[in-house]
Amino acid sequence: MTKIEWTERTWNPVTGCTQKSEGCRNCYAKTMALRLQGMGQAKYKEGFKLTLHEDVLAEPKCWRKSSMVFVCSMGDLFHEEVPFEFIDKVMNTIWETPRHTYQLLTKRPERMEEYFRDHYIPENVWLGTTVEAAEYKYRVDILRSIKGSFKFLSCEPLVENLGELDLTGIDWVIVGGESGNRARPMKEEWVMNIKDQAEVQGVAFFFKQWGTWGSDGVKRSKEANGHLLNGKEYQKIPDK
Numbered sequence: 001m002t003k004i005e006w007t008e009r010t011w012n013p014v015t016g017c018t019q020k021s022e023g024c025r026n027c028y029a030k031t032m033a034l035r036l037q038g039m040g041q042a043k044y045k046e047g048f049k050l051t052l053h054e055d056v057l058a059e060p061k062c063w064r065k066s067s068m069v070f071v072c073s074m075g076d077l078f079h080e081e082v083p084f085e086f087i088d089k090v091m092n093t094i095w096e097t098p099r100h101t102y103q104l105l106t107k108r109p110e111r112m113e114e115y116f117r118d119h120y121i122p123e124n125v126w127l128g129t130t131v132e133a134a135e136y137k138y139r140v141d142i143l144r145s146i147k148g149s150f151k152f153l154s155c156e157p158l159v160e161n162l163g164e165l166d167l168t169g170i171d172w173v174i175v176g177g178e179s180g181n182r183a184r185p186m187k188e189e190w191v192m193n194i195k196d197q198a199e200v201q202g203v204a205f206f207f208k209q210w211g212t213w214g215s216d217g218v219k220r221s222k223e224a225n226g227h228l229l230n231g232k233e234y235q236k237i238p239d240k
Contacts, residue, residue, distance in 0.1 A: 005208050005227075006174055006237060007070040007103060013057055013090050014075040014082055015043065016050035020107040023132035023157050026182045029074045050081050057089050066099040068240065077104060078111040087115055091122070098124050101240040105130065105154055109142040121148040124240075126172075128152040133160050144169040150238075156208060157183070161190045167201040172238050177211030179222045185213035191229060204236040 002010045015033060019025070029048070036044040043053065060069060071077055077087060094102050105128040106112050112127065121127070127148040129139040132155060143151050151170050155162065157178030167173070175194055177186035191207065198205040210225035227233065 002070065002073070004070060004073065005235065006206055008068040009063065010070045010073040011056070011060055011102075012043075012072055012074045013053050013059075014050070014072045014077055014079070014086075015053065016046065016048045017075045017079055018050070020076075021130075021132065021136055022159055023107070023130055026157075026178060026180050026184075028180065031180065033074060050075065050079055052082065052086050054089075057093055060093055060097045060100055063097075063100065066101075066240075068101050068103065068237075070103045070105065072105075076106050076108060078106040078108045078115065080108070080111065084115055088119075091119065094122050094125060098122070100124060101126060103128060103152070105152075107136075107139075109139045109146075113142050113146050116146050116148070121146075123149060126150040126152055128154055128172075130154045130156070131162065132157055134162050137162065137165070140166065140170065155194060157211065158186050158190055158194075159184050161187070161193060163193075165194065165197050167198060167203045170201075170203055172204045172206065172236075173198045174206045174208055176208035177213060177222075177225075179209070179211040181212075183212035185217060186211065188215050188229070195229070195234065204238045205234050206236055207234040 033044050033048040037047045101124050103126045107130045109129040129143045131139055131153050152172035154174045156176035158175055175191050178184050195205050207229050209222055209227045211222050213219055214225040
Protein backbone atom coordinates (compact mmCIF):
# COMPACT_ATOMS: atom_id res chain seq x y z
CA MET A 1 0.00 0.00 0.00
CA THR A 2 1.04 3.63 -0.30
CA LYS A 3 0.52 7.09 1.15
CA ILE A 4 0.40 8.63 -2.34
CA GLU A 5 -3.16 9.94 -2.58
CA TRP A 6 -3.70 9.38 -6.31
CA THR A 7 -2.81 5.69 -6.43
CA GLU A 8 -3.35 2.51 -4.41
CA ARG A 9 -0.08 0.61 -4.69
CA THR A 10 3.49 1.19 -5.80
CA TRP A 11 5.67 -1.26 -7.70
CA ASN A 12 9.38 -0.57 -8.06
CA PRO A 13 11.18 -2.84 -10.54
CA VAL A 14 13.52 0.13 -11.02
CA THR A 15 14.87 2.27 -8.17
CA GLY A 16 17.24 5.19 -8.30
CA CYS A 17 17.55 7.96 -10.85
CA THR A 18 19.55 11.02 -11.91
CA GLN A 19 18.45 14.64 -11.91
CA LYS A 20 16.57 15.56 -15.06
CA SER A 21 14.83 18.88 -14.40
CA GLU A 22 13.92 21.52 -11.85
CA GLY A 23 11.48 19.32 -9.95
CA CYS A 24 14.33 16.93 -9.13
CA ARG A 25 16.22 19.46 -7.01
CA ASN A 26 14.80 18.22 -3.70
CA CYS A 27 13.82 14.71 -4.81
CA TYR A 28 11.68 12.93 -2.19
CA ALA A 29 12.57 9.52 -3.63
CA LYS A 30 16.30 10.15 -3.21
CA THR A 31 15.80 11.23 0.40
CA MET A 32 13.71 8.14 1.11
CA ALA A 33 16.13 5.79 -0.66
CA LEU A 34 19.09 7.05 1.36
CA ARG A 35 17.07 6.71 4.54
CA LEU A 36 16.17 3.10 3.66
CA GLN A 37 19.82 2.42 2.81
CA GLY A 38 20.76 3.68 6.26
CA MET A 39 18.19 1.33 7.78
CA GLY A 40 19.88 -1.59 6.06
CA GLN A 41 17.12 -2.46 3.59
CA ALA A 42 18.62 -4.78 0.99
CA LYS A 43 16.67 -3.30 -1.93
CA TYR A 44 18.35 0.07 -1.31
CA LYS A 45 21.88 -1.13 -0.56
CA GLU A 46 22.98 1.02 -3.54
CA GLY A 47 21.12 4.04 -2.20
CA PHE A 48 19.73 6.08 -5.09
CA LYS A 49 21.99 4.57 -7.74
CA LEU A 50 19.85 3.32 -10.62
CA THR A 51 19.17 -0.36 -9.97
CA LEU A 52 17.08 -2.96 -11.81
CA HIS A 53 15.21 -5.44 -9.62
CA GLU A 54 14.50 -8.66 -11.48
CA ASP A 55 13.26 -10.23 -8.25
CA VAL A 56 10.14 -8.05 -8.03
CA LEU A 57 8.99 -8.34 -11.65
CA ALA A 58 6.27 -10.85 -10.76
CA GLU A 59 5.09 -9.00 -7.64
CA PRO A 60 1.76 -7.69 -9.07
CA LYS A 61 0.76 -11.23 -10.01
CA CYS A 62 0.38 -11.96 -6.29
CA TRP A 63 -2.08 -9.09 -5.73
CA ARG A 64 -5.54 -10.59 -6.08
CA LYS A 65 -7.49 -7.36 -5.63
CA SER A 66 -7.50 -5.11 -8.70
CA SER A 67 -5.47 -2.01 -7.90
CA MET A 68 -4.23 1.28 -9.28
CA VAL A 69 -0.45 0.78 -9.43
CA PHE A 70 2.14 3.57 -9.67
CA VAL A 71 5.13 2.04 -11.45
CA CYS A 72 8.57 3.19 -10.28
CA SER A 73 7.62 5.70 -7.60
CA MET A 74 11.28 5.45 -6.54
CA GLY A 75 12.79 5.92 -9.98
CA ASP A 76 11.97 6.40 -13.67
CA LEU A 77 11.16 3.38 -15.83
CA PHE A 78 12.22 5.32 -18.93
CA HIS A 79 15.57 6.48 -17.60
CA GLU A 80 18.24 6.39 -20.30
CA GLU A 81 20.11 3.62 -18.49
CA VAL A 82 17.13 1.24 -18.28
CA PRO A 83 17.44 -1.14 -21.27
CA PHE A 84 14.37 -1.62 -23.44
CA GLU A 85 14.80 -5.35 -22.80
CA PHE A 86 14.10 -4.76 -19.11
CA ILE A 87 11.11 -2.53 -19.90
CA ASP A 88 9.84 -5.46 -21.99
CA LYS A 89 9.87 -7.60 -18.84
CA VAL A 90 7.93 -4.95 -16.90
CA MET A 91 5.40 -4.72 -19.71
CA ASN A 92 5.03 -8.50 -19.84
CA THR A 93 3.86 -8.46 -16.22
CA ILE A 94 1.44 -5.63 -17.06
CA TRP A 95 0.02 -7.62 -19.98
CA GLU A 96 -0.40 -10.67 -17.73
CA THR A 97 -2.30 -8.76 -15.00
CA PRO A 98 -5.18 -6.94 -16.75
CA ARG A 99 -7.03 -6.66 -13.44
CA HIS A 100 -4.64 -3.87 -12.38
CA THR A 101 -4.32 -0.37 -13.84
CA TYR A 102 -0.71 0.79 -14.17
CA GLN A 103 0.38 4.43 -14.01
CA LEU A 104 3.65 5.01 -15.87
CA LEU A 105 4.97 8.47 -15.00
CA THR A 106 8.20 9.83 -16.45
CA LYS A 107 10.23 13.00 -16.82
CA ARG A 108 11.58 11.46 -20.03
CA PRO A 109 8.56 11.23 -22.37
CA GLU A 110 10.85 11.26 -25.42
CA ARG A 111 12.20 7.86 -24.35
CA MET A 112 8.69 6.65 -23.52
CA GLU A 113 7.63 7.67 -27.03
CA GLU A 114 10.65 5.88 -28.53
CA TYR A 115 9.79 2.67 -26.68
CA PHE A 116 6.10 2.65 -27.55
CA ARG A 117 6.81 3.47 -31.18
CA ASP A 118 7.46 -0.25 -31.60
CA HIS A 119 5.36 -1.71 -28.78
CA TYR A 120 1.63 -2.01 -28.21
CA ILE A 121 0.25 -0.22 -25.16
CA PRO A 122 -2.05 -2.35 -22.99
CA GLU A 123 -5.48 -0.90 -22.21
CA ASN A 124 -4.68 -1.09 -18.49
CA VAL A 125 -1.80 1.44 -18.81
CA TRP A 126 -2.03 5.17 -18.07
CA LEU A 127 0.85 7.21 -19.50
CA GLY A 128 1.98 10.34 -17.69
CA THR A 129 4.69 12.97 -17.66
CA THR A 130 5.81 15.57 -15.14
CA VAL A 131 5.43 19.27 -15.96
CA GLU A 132 6.64 21.23 -12.94
CA ALA A 133 7.72 24.44 -14.70
CA ALA A 134 6.84 26.25 -17.92
CA GLU A 135 10.04 25.22 -19.70
CA TYR A 136 8.92 21.60 -19.61
CA LYS A 137 5.54 22.09 -21.30
CA TYR A 138 7.06 20.54 -24.43
CA ARG A 139 6.67 17.21 -22.63
CA VAL A 140 2.89 17.51 -23.03
CA ASP A 141 3.27 17.51 -26.82
CA ILE A 142 5.47 14.41 -26.70
CA LEU A 143 3.03 12.61 -24.41
CA ARG A 144 0.13 13.60 -26.66
CA SER A 145 1.90 12.05 -29.66
CA ILE A 146 2.02 8.58 -28.04
CA LYS A 147 -0.79 6.26 -29.08
CA GLY A 148 -1.98 5.28 -25.57
CA SER A 149 -5.63 5.75 -24.68
CA PHE A 150 -5.17 7.50 -21.30
CA LYS A 151 -2.75 10.37 -20.62
CA PHE A 152 -2.07 12.34 -17.46
CA LEU A 153 0.14 15.15 -16.18
CA SER A 154 1.81 15.47 -12.79
CA CYS A 155 2.50 19.12 -11.99
CA GLU A 156 4.32 18.29 -8.79
CA PRO A 157 6.24 19.86 -7.29
CA LEU A 158 4.77 22.90 -9.01
CA VAL A 159 7.54 25.50 -8.83
CA GLU A 160 6.14 28.29 -11.03
CA ASN A 161 3.15 29.43 -13.06
CA LEU A 162 2.76 27.22 -16.12
CA GLY A 163 0.88 29.85 -18.10
CA GLU A 164 -1.36 28.69 -20.94
CA LEU A 165 -1.85 24.93 -21.31
CA ASP A 166 -3.09 22.93 -24.26
CA LEU A 167 -4.66 19.89 -22.62
CA THR A 168 -5.95 18.31 -25.83
CA GLY A 169 -5.71 14.55 -25.46
CA ILE A 170 -4.95 14.77 -21.72
CA ASP A 171 -7.39 13.02 -19.36
CA TRP A 172 -6.13 13.96 -15.90
CA VAL A 173 -3.98 16.60 -14.21
CA ILE A 174 -2.43 16.20 -10.75
CA VAL A 175 -1.04 19.26 -8.91
CA GLY A 176 0.93 19.42 -5.68
CA GLY A 177 3.36 21.56 -3.74
CA GLU A 178 6.81 20.54 -2.57
CA SER A 179 7.48 19.08 0.87
CA GLY A 180 10.63 18.79 2.95
CA ASN A 181 13.00 21.20 4.69
CA ARG A 182 14.19 22.74 1.43
CA ALA A 183 10.76 22.96 -0.19
CA ARG A 184 9.95 25.90 -2.44
CA PRO A 185 6.65 27.76 -1.91
CA MET A 186 3.77 27.28 -4.34
CA LYS A 187 1.35 30.14 -5.03
CA GLU A 188 -2.40 29.67 -5.10
CA GLU A 189 -2.76 31.50 -8.42
CA TRP A 190 -0.47 28.93 -10.07
CA VAL A 191 -2.77 26.12 -8.95
CA MET A 192 -5.94 27.99 -9.89
CA ASN A 193 -4.55 28.67 -13.34
CA ILE A 194 -4.22 24.93 -13.96
CA LYS A 195 -7.54 24.04 -12.33
CA ASP A 196 -9.48 26.62 -14.36
CA GLN A 197 -7.94 25.49 -17.64
CA ALA A 198 -8.56 21.83 -16.82
CA GLU A 199 -12.22 22.54 -16.10
CA VAL A 200 -12.70 24.57 -19.29
CA GLN A 201 -11.04 21.83 -21.35
CA GLY A 202 -12.95 19.00 -19.66
CA VAL A 203 -9.97 17.41 -17.90
CA ALA A 204 -10.19 15.77 -14.46
CA PHE A 205 -8.28 17.75 -11.81
CA PHE A 206 -6.63 16.40 -8.64
CA PHE A 207 -5.07 18.71 -6.06
CA LYS A 208 -2.83 16.55 -3.91
CA GLN A 209 -1.33 18.88 -1.29
CA TRP A 210 0.11 22.27 -0.42
CA GLY A 211 3.25 20.68 0.95
CA THR A 212 5.56 22.49 3.36
CA TRP A 213 4.23 25.96 2.49
CA GLY A 214 0.55 26.74 3.01
CA SER A 215 -1.74 28.77 0.78
CA ASP A 216 -1.04 31.72 3.11
CA GLY A 217 2.72 31.46 2.54
CA VAL A 218 3.40 30.08 6.03
CA LYS A 219 5.80 27.16 6.51
CA ARG A 220 4.28 24.24 8.43
CA SER A 221 4.06 20.48 8.23
CA LYS A 222 2.39 19.26 5.04
CA GLU A 223 -0.28 17.60 7.20
CA ALA A 224 -1.16 20.95 8.76
CA ASN A 225 -1.32 22.67 5.39
CA GLY A 226 -3.59 19.99 3.98
CA HIS A 227 -5.02 19.80 0.47
CA LEU A 228 -7.93 22.23 0.34
CA LEU A 229 -8.10 24.83 -2.39
CA ASN A 230 -10.31 27.80 -1.54
CA GLY A 231 -11.76 25.67 1.24
CA LYS A 232 -12.75 22.85 -1.12
CA GLU A 233 -11.37 19.43 -1.98
CA TYR A 234 -10.53 18.73 -5.61
CA GLN A 235 -9.40 15.14 -5.88
CA LYS A 236 -11.07 13.60 -8.90
CA ILE A 237 -9.69 10.26 -10.09
CA PRO A 238 -11.04 9.09 -13.47
CA ASP A 239 -12.58 5.63 -13.71
CA LYS A 240 -10.14 2.81 -14.34
